[in-house]
Amino acid sequence: MTYKDKEITGCNSCHIKFFGFDMLNEDELKAFKHSHCKVEYQKGETIIKEGTRCSNIICIKQGYAKLYIKGLENKNIIIKLLKQGDFIVSPGLFTDNLNHFSVSAITQMDTCLISIDAFTNAYRNNNRFAEQILKLNHQITNDLYSQLINFSHKKMPGRVANTIIYLAENIYQSRKFHTTLSRQDMADLSSVSKESLIRVLKDFKEDGILSINGNQIEINSFKTLQNISHVG
Amino acid sequence: MTYKDKEITGCNSCHIKFFGFDMLNEDELKAFKHSHCKVEYQKGETIIKEGTRCSNIICIKQGYAKLYIKGLENKNIIIKLLKQGDFIVSPGLFTDNLNHFSVSAITQMDTCLISIDAFTNAYRNNNRFAEQILKLNHQITNDLYSQLINFSHKKMPGRVANTIIYLAENIYQSRKFHTTLSRQDMADLSSVSKESLIRVLKDFKEDGILSINGNQIEINSFKTLQNISHVG
DNA sequence: ACTAATAATTGATAAATGTCAACACAAAAC
DNA sequence: GTTTTGTGTTGACATTTATCAATTATTAGT
Structure with missing residues (x-):
């Protein structure tokens, strides 16, 4: 493993740190890199559309996006914004395999899409990675609790x-x-x-x-x- | 392994099914059983208090409970109710180890408390179990999304x-x-x-x-x- | 059964908030 | 440069909803 490889934390030799990706071993990183697609989005473009099948983990290398759900009467709720270093695992993973929210770019964006399969394999075989993912999920849950209080009280x-x-x-x-x-x-x-x-x-x-x-x-x-x- | 053992899905020979516990192997089940405490609660009793350290996974064998968070001005938000077969993993697990919600009995209840350590070990070493736990978490996230729409729109x-x-x-x-x-x-x-x-x-x-x-x-x-x- | 405490109900009222319509402004298209 | 289109802003208004106070049930304690 060269010095350069050591710095890679997931997608295409980009030097952005993604939370938990430092737990991945060489093979897993290779699988991530092998499956990845480097995609650029323009402001306003939809990256994930609610209701579609989820097939990728979206890693944000550059730019900002909004993650939102469709509410009633064509109104939306923006759950949160995403920025460099964030990645999105759809909560459809291991359930119905559908996206339960939409994500769209609010600036020009550079992203790296990693196949669900590579991610799933890493989750299954690397317990330290799995722990980080659960940790992330728990943070998401806690954030949603705060959001509920904000919105209702x-x-x-x-x-x-x-x-x-x-x-x-x-x-x-x-x-x-x-x-x-x-x-x-x-x-x-x-x-x-x-x-x-x-x-x-x-x-x-x-x-x-x-x-x-x-x-x-x-x-x-x-x-x-x-x-x-x-x-x- | 006797026939009886085969039917055990976690806590103290109770025959309640807990989601995902069927993925546990003999040793893990033993660890669960070894760490467990059988506890009865009366209506109105607090089982988990928001802000305390989380040290147990609570498995509900009988009865009903409410899971709620403290909002503003002494008002609460009940996130959901819990019943037989449900178990509670505090989202403090792997993060700050604190409980981010309270749980209290709304009927007489039989529960089985499993130590966080036994649970964590199973999560770390058994990837099929870990997958079920993530699945459960994703369902929780999706439910919270619906809740947000309910409350805001x-x-x-x-x-x-x-x-x-x-x-x-x-x-x-x-x-x-x-x-x-x-x-x-x-x-x-x-x-x-x-x-x-x-x-x-x-x-x-x-x-x-x-x-x-x-x-x-x-x-x-x-x-x-x-x-x-x-x-x- | 009587009293105290708690929970449920009702009505009146004020506060919070969304909706609608009109208009201003800026960006994009022609 | 003018039109068009979308976004931002403002005011008037209606609706929704919480709050407060008063009243009635219900439950628990003696």
Whole structure:
């Protein structure tokens, strides 16, 4: 094994770290590499469509995507955003083999698709890898619990504050960021109507908590925002 | 191995089937049996308390429990009910080792507690078992997605209809059932206030969709209920 | 059986939030 | 450069829903 090979953590010699992939052995990595497809997506393109058969694990090398489910009356709920280093295992795996959510690009994206078979084999034969995957799943479950609390107990300002904090802390990793999300997207992330989202954002701006200029957002008072989010 | 041993699927010679436990080999079953504690709970008792360390897998041999998370302002969200044959793996496993939800008995219960260590070992060494556990986790994730749609897009009648259908189909397995859930519990399951739940139930009763007598509920028009649930 | 405590119910009210319509603005197409 | 199309914004309004207070059942304790 050359030094270069050691740095590979899954797909096509890219040097992005994917959680748990460091547990894979040489053969498994080879299988991953062998099955992989390098695919580029443009902003707005659908990567996974809810209801289709799931055949790949999607690894994100570059760019941002939204993961969302279809709700009622053509409304969507954005479960989360995905960025470099994230990978998506459809919860259809080992159940009905269908995708239970859609994923679409919100920026230009570089991805690496790994076949479900290679992934399944690694999961079955490598218990340290399997442990990481379960760990990941448990985190997803915990996140969904928080989401349930957000959506059922918090009022609009709390939910929107939550979304802004999520974008700053988890996604853009800066309190000043430019987003490619539309207002509708941010509304779908907060479970409010587009109009309500805009109004809450306006309130935050008038209160000096945020500076907003189109899609450029800056958090001026993180503490206040956090407080609004916690109290609901 | 005697014939009797063959029928054991996990805890203390009880003949309850637990999903995935049939994948366990003799040694693993022995380890499960060795670590197990047979515990009886009374209605109202707390089995798992959110925030505590998770040290057991809880297998339900008899009775019903509610699994819930603490939300804001002392309000709870009941994620689901548990019954005979269900077992609970805390999503703290492999992450922070803490319980992220509480579980309490809503009837007298017989349970069997298996140590996390025995479970973890089986998960690590038995890939067929691990596969079933991931499968279970994926189902949990999918259920939470549905829950999110229920809570964010459906209005009260839709959410309550959903709860009644859930109780009839998944829990009591009959369109006529007696529940030990309080009105507050049913409200927490539907993400509405107790008063609102009562009003919606009253409407359903007046419309002839349900017959209600205290905690005795009968679904008269399943189709209507289903329709209310789907439309939201 | 009587009292206390808890749970269920009802009505009135206020708060939260979605919907609709109109309009502004920006990007894309011609 | 003008039209078209999509997105963002605002205001008025109706609906949904929680909250509060009061009342009635029900259950548990003595």
